[in-house]
Amino acid sequence: MKILTVENLSRAFGGIKANEDISFEAEKGKVLGVIGPNGAGKSTLFDLITGYTKPDNGKILFENKSIFGLKPDKISNLGIGRTFQKLKPFADQTLLENVMIGAFVKENNIKKARDNALEIIEFVDLIEKRHHFARELSTGQRKRLEMARAMAIKPKLLLMDEVTGGVDQKTIPGLVELIKKMRNLGVTIITIEHNINIIMEISDNILALDQGKKIAFGSPKEIQNNKKVIDAYLGTVDAA
Amino acid sequence: MTSEIILQAIVTGLMMGLIYALIAAGLSLIFGLMDIVNFAHGEHLMLSMFSSFWLWSLFGIDPIFSIPITILLMALCGIATHYFLIRYILKAKMLIQICATFGLSIFIRSIAQLLWTPDFRNVDKPLLEGRLEIASVFIGQPQLIASIVCLVAFIGLYLFVTRTETGLALQATAQDRQAAEILGVPSNKMFAIGWAIGLGCVAVAGGMMSNYFFIFTDVGINFALFAFVAVALGGFGSIIGCLYAGIIIGLVESLGGLLIDPSFKLLYVFAIYLLVVIYRPQGLFGRY
Amino acid sequence: MNKLDIAKSEPLWNTNKNIILIISGLLFLLISLPFFGLNSFYLHLFIMIFMHAVMAQSWNVIAGFSGQISLGHGAFFGIGAYASSFFFVQYGISPWISIFIGMFFSAIVAVLIGIPMLRLSGHYFAIATLLIGISFQVVFQRWELVGAASGLWVPLTQEDSWASLQFHSSKAPYYYIFLFFLVVTFFAVWLLNRSKIGFRLRAVRDDAQAASSLCISVSNYKIIAFVISAMIMAPMGSLFGQYILIIDPDRMFNIEISIIVLLITVLGGIGNIWGPLIGAAILIPISEYSRIYLGGTGGAVDLIFYGLILMVICIFRPEGLISFVPKNILERKKQR
Numbered sequence: 001m002k003i004l005t006v007e008n009l010s011r012a013f014g015g016i017k018a019n020e021d022i023s024f025e026a027e028k029g030k031v032l033g034v035i036g037p038n039g040a041g042k043s044t045l046f047d048l049i050t051g052y053t054k055p056d057n058g059k060i061l062f063e064n065k066s067i068f069g070l071k072p073d074k075i076s077n078l079g080i081g082r083t084f085q086k087l088k089p090f091a092d093q094t095l096l097e098n099v100m101i102g103a104f105v106k107e108n109n110i111k112k113a114r115d116n117a118l119e120i121i122e123f124v125d126l127i128e129k130r131h132h133f134a135r136e137l138s139t140g141q142r143k144r145l146e147m148a149r150a151m152a153i154k155p156k157l158l159l160m161d162e163v164t165g166g167v168d169q170k171t172i173p174g175l176v177e178l179i180k181k182m183r184n185l186g187v188t189i190i191t192i193e194h195n196i197n198i199i200m201e202i203s204d205n206i207l208a209l210d211q212g213k214k215i216a217f218g219s220p221k222e223i224q225n226n227k228k229v230i231d232a233y234l235g236t237v238d239a240a
Numbered sequence: 241m242t243s244e245i246i247l248q249a250i251v252t253g254l255m256m257g258l259i260y261a262l263i264a265a266g267l268s269l270i271f272g273l274m275d276i277v278n279f280a281h282g283e284h285l286m287l288s289m290f291s292s293f294w295l296w297s298l299f300g301i302d303p304i305f306s307i308p309i310t311i312l313l314m315a316l317c318g319i320a321t322h323y324f325l326i327r328y329i330l331k332a333k334m335l336i337q338i339c340a341t342f343g344l345s346i347f348i349r350s351i352a353q354l355l356w357t358p359d360f361r362n363v364d365k366p367l368l369e370g371r372l373e374i375a376s377v378f379i380g381q382p383q384l385i386a387s388i389v390c391l392v393a394f395i396g397l398y399l400f401v402t403r404t405e406t407g408l409a410l411q412a413t414a415q416d417r418q419a420a421e422i423l424g425v426p427s428n429k430m431f432a433i434g435w436a437i438g439l440g441c442v443a444v445a446g447g448m449m450s451n452y453f454f455i456f457t458d459v460g461i462n463f464a465l466f467a468f469v470a471v472a473l474g475g476f477g478s479i480i481g482c483l484y485a486g487i488i489i490g491l492v493e494s495l496g497g498l499l500i501d502p503s504f505k506l507l508y509v510f511a512i513y514l515l516v517v518i519y520r521p522q523g524l525f526g527r528y
Numbered sequence: 529m530n531k532l533d534i535a536k537s538e539p540l541w542n543t544n545k546n547i548i549l550i551i552s553g554l555l556f557l558l559i560s561l562p563f564f565g566l567n568s569f570y571l572h573l574f575i576m577i578f579m580h581a582v583m584a585q586s587w588n589v590i591a592g593f594s595g596q597i598s599l600g601h602g603a604f605f606g607i608g609a610y611a612s613s614f615f616f617v618q619y620g621i622s623p624w625i626s627i628f629i630g631m632f633f634s635a636i637v638a639v640l641i642g643i644p645m646l647r648l649s650g651h652y653f654a655i656a657t658l659l660i661g662i663s664f665q666v667v668f669q670r671w672e673l674v675g676a677a678s679g680l681w682v683p684l685t686q687e688d689s690w691a692s693l694q695f696h697s698s699k700a701p702y703y704y705i706f707l708f709f710l711v712v713t714f715f716a717v718w719l720l721n722r723s724k725i726g727f728r729l730r731a732v733r734d735d736a737q738a739a740s741s742l743c744i745s746v747s748n749y750k751i752i753a754f755v756i757s758a759m760i761m762a763p764m765g766s767l768f769g770q771y772i773l774i775i776d777p778d779r780m781f782n783i784e785i786s787i788i789v790l791l792i793t794v795l796g797g798i799g800n801i802w803g804p805l806i807g808a809a810i811l812i813p814i815s816e817y818s819r820i821y822l823g824g825t826g827g828a829v830d831l832i833f834y835g836l837i838l839m840v841i842c843i844f845r846p847e848g849l850i851s852f853v854p855k856n857i858l859e860r861k862k863q864r
Contacts, residue, residue: 052740071740329843335595339842346831350828503670506662
């Protein structure tokens with residue numbers, strides 16, 4: 001089943017066409033990787049889907065219902081969660097409080113929300129740091145905080161923006177495991193990644209963007225051999 | 241409501257507008273450099289006017305001649321403000337920065353009230369006085385000269401910021417403090433210069449206005465509010481925006497007062513502010 | 529037990545039990561103070577402390593708990609004072625009831641102002657609030673219906689009257705009424721902080737974008753904070769009107785009100801429920817004593833201190849005086 005359908009999505013900022021005529025579908029329960037050089041329009045795509053920016057035209061259907069033009073809080077209410085490339089933790093609050101705010105979406109009782117939050121914090125393996133303020137956490141821990149917080153709203157679709165960016169090498173396998181665990185729970189995942197190896201490892205499908213346009217869509221194997229993708233990536237691949 | 245009366249209001253508004261523009265330019269410069277709104281800007285204007293007044297009252301120096309002294313004094317005041325207050329709050333939360341300059345404004349205003357009482361003062365028989373009549377419009381000479389001087393100062397400021405080496409250094413610091421530092425532009429020095437120039441603008445405006453305006457401790461409040469509106473209208477960080485915005489505000493104040501009701505001038509300007517920040521948040525020329 | 533179970537078994541809140549003792553003790557002390565024969569001056573002093581603590585708490589809700597910096601909050605004080613007094617003076621409605629009318633009106637104004645202001649943040653918002661605060665004074669100075677510049681005069685009753693909320697023989701009843709409102713307000717804010725709404729307000733304060741990705745309607749919550757804040761401020765205006773028995777634009781819409789609520793909260797500790805109380809307890813006595821000893825120059829001297837203290841706090845201790853209170857008095861030890 002297609003949980004997300006995007007048709008002819010476009011958005012320009014002044015003269016720059018950040019996203020131009022993009023169409024693709026995300027299959028329920030699978031991982032869709034999004035790749036592209038810097039400036040390809042990947043984060044803009046996320047902003048359009050989650051309602052932070054209004055598209056100029058096109059269609060966005062979530063579970064076959066249009067979410068075009070809806071505000072971010074309405075969209076997250078429908079079951080779309082996201083993490084941000086530039087991390088946005090609630091700095092002056094603890095890890096637990098951060099995740100609790102997510103948990104409140106599905107649970108009104110404070111104690112139950114707290115317990116739910118704790119379970120998710122356990123899931124991302126940060127339970128010892130639950131009382132630490134978000135600003136005290138390392139980058140890798142903050143990435144996990146964002147994932148936990150987004151997971152707490154029990155999303156059907158989770159958009160992750162560069163979770164392995166800026167994180168040191170030994171933390172990466174843990175994050176990858178986490179993504180796989182989430183997928184196994186039935187969450188559909190769309191993830192922007194620069195690290196080609198990771199994308200190849202976790203994606204069921206891959207969407208490749210360049211200069212605002214979609215240049216390829218297919219399985220990892222197909223994308224690996226796609227000439228357009230290789231051209232776009234010459235010199236910019238992060239072959240870790 | 242003859243066309244002459246309206247023309248009069250337009251001319252008056254235009255002249256005031258040029259003065260608002262210069263005051264706003266000082267504010268905009270400081271904000272552009274370090275993201276700090278000087279909530280004490282009105283009080284700095286008040287200090288300039290009092291500087292003019294006391295130099296005249298105690299030493300008999302006419303306001304036109306004391307302007308260089310006032311400029312120097314206010315530039316020093318600016319540097320002192322930066323050195324003793326601003327540089328400690330550069331990294332603080334916005335709330336704290338707002339409270340700090342807000343506190344400064346309260347402090348300056350109330351010390352002035354204590355030292356000089358809230359009485360209204362004015363400079364009696366300055367060199368610049370009298371009226372001109374041009375095409376049935378009456379223009380006070382001091383007002384006219386003041387506006388022209390402010391315009392000239394504004395142009396001077398603009399040229400300084402865009403054409404001189406120091407000006408470009410200021411721009412660099414405003415755009416990217418760290419990058420500028422790496423290239424050898426010391427931020428702290430730039431900030432101090434920014435404050436000196438910003439308050440220098442206010443000194444010119446205040447000095448010229450002391451020829452004809454009443455001088456009292458609360459005089460800065462309205463000017464400050466109009467300056468905030470002008471900077472928001474012109475666009476935070478844009479010097480040229482201040483010129484257009486200042487003129488618009490001057491005209492709105494003057495025509496609104498004439499056509500609707502003079503006692504609600506503040507509200508008209510406030511209405512402009514709301515319209516601008518809601519429908520065009522970045523202002524006319526803003527970067528944000 | 530594994531780590532998760534240990535974590536789940538922790539208490540939800542980590543307030544130190546001692547705090548309850550301290551508060552009870554303080555409350556008991558405050559209630560019994562008048563019986564030890566406080567004279568009129570001291571009663572006035574405490575009344576001012578109580579009133580300003582509540583006013584500052586109102587500002588704390590909007591600035592400290594939801595991150596919107598208002599420089600014109602005095603407007604709600606004036607609205608509360610005028611609304612309740614108007615209905616009392618014109619229609620004879622008892623002050624006890626018209627206090628609620630005042631709260632109602634300020635809630636409405638909060639919504640009407642709040643909605644257009646949603647688009648503003650940071651400096652833009654602060655400047656707009658400054659303009660609003662001053663505009664209210666300008667408007668009320670010319671509004672004939674409420675007495676323009678001379679304002680409203682509360683009809684004096686001969687005797688002390690609980691029905692008309694007016695006491696002449698002693699200030700003690702005012703003391704208890706303000707103390708009552710202080711307790712109720714602080715309790716309400718305490719409940720707010722521990723509620724789902726409280727969590728969401730803090731999220732909006734810390735990062736509005738992230739909050740909206742977590743199903744929080746930032747606009748709604750900003751308005752909610754505005755309304756709650758206004759409804760806390762309004763009764764103080766109403767009660768103050770009943771205390772000084774004259775309601776005019778210079779007293780009720782004075783920019784000093786906006787200044788002092790900000791100062792008290794920042795001094796005490798913004799974002800902390802006890803900040804307003806600590807700030808008021810320290811600042812009001814300074815203000816009242818300077819009024820006495822530096823007599824004639826009166827008003828200006830207060831403000832000199834306010835400005836100075838505000839700057840000093842911003843430079844040296846922006847978290848406020850509450851940061852001097854050792855952590856283990858307020859909080860239980862947390863498992864780190």
